[in-house]
Amino acid sequence: MENKVVDVLESQMHYIEEGSGDPILFLHGIPISSHVWPNVIPHLSTLGRCIAVDLIGFGKSGKPDIEYSITDHIRYIEAFIQALHLERITLVMYGWGSIMGFNYAMHNQSHCKGLVFYESYIRPVTQEDFLLPMHGLLGSSSDKPLQTYLQELPLDNNITNKLIDAYSNLLQKSQLPKLMIYSVPGLITSIATVMWAKEHLSNLESIEIGENDPVMMGESISIWLQAIEQACTTRNA
Numbered sequence: 001m002e003n004k005v006v007d008v009l010e011s012q013m014h015y016i017e018e019g020s021g022d023p024i025l026f027l028h029g030i031p032i033s034s035h036v037w038p039n040v041i042p043h044l045s046t047l048g049r050c051i052a053v054d055l056i057g058f059g060k061s062g063k064p065d066i067e068y069s070i071t072d073h074i075r076y077i078e079a080f081i082q083a084l085h086l087e088r089i090t091l092v093m094y095g096w097g098s099i100m101g102f103n104y105a106m107h108n109q110s111h112c113k114g115l116v117f118y119e120s121y122i123r124p125v126t127q128e129d130f131l132l133p134m135h136g137l138l139g140s141s142s143d144k145p146l147q148t149y150l151q152e153l154p155l156d157n158n159i160t161n162k163l164i165d166a167y168s169n170l171l172q173k174s175q176l177p178k179l180m181i182y183s184v185p186g187l188i189t190s191i192a193t194v195m196w197a198k199e200h201l202s203n204l205e206s207i208e209i210g211e212n213d214p215v216m217m218g219e220s221i222s223i224w225l226q227a228i229e230q231a232c233t234t235r236n237a
Helices: 070-083 097-107 144-152 158-173 191-200 214-236
Strands: 002-008 011-018 023-027 049-053 089-094 112-118 178-182 204-208
Touching: 002 070, 011 070, 023 097, 070 097, 089 097, 097 112, 097 158, 112 214, 178 191, 178 214, 191 204
Parallel strands: 023 049, 023 089, 089 112, 112 178, 178 204
Antiparallel strands: 002 011, 011 049
């Protein structure tokens, strides 16, 4: 895997890349980095150009003097995609990375090929949706990006929940192929969330994996992505 950087909005964003073809863009959650993806990427690098970016302020990406609000992260991801001229994107999203990814996909559906999500925000959440491990993050922090993340958890944040609600409504109408990967219990994904997704999201496949099982995640995405390609080839034949 190659380590690369690209200039984005007067800063730099770091990413790792492997493979060639249509882009498969990996968006990590907060407060982690692209280091969650190296054991997933080898299962997909023969199917496309795998790009795992560090969100601005995290990993090896720049730490500009910004608020690190969810709107900042959305702005930087959109600029990152533009800087790399990515089209026909398969988005692989984890946690808060899904807010940025879904927001991009729902406003740029013609640039997207499919959506994969794990522990993701597919509908507005309440306190009851979060299990004890997530509550453990609600302490204080001196790290600015993490501190903003804790303040903006969409438990009581009207702005973030309105944003999630907006793309959730669009997501329900979207015919883009979707793969929901989940483990139960999860930090964010509850049984109720899984059932909601199966009832409300079209063109959806779902698979349960063991918690933090990157091999099964990579293999599941690979099988799903190959099926999408086969279906596309058949339609165009």
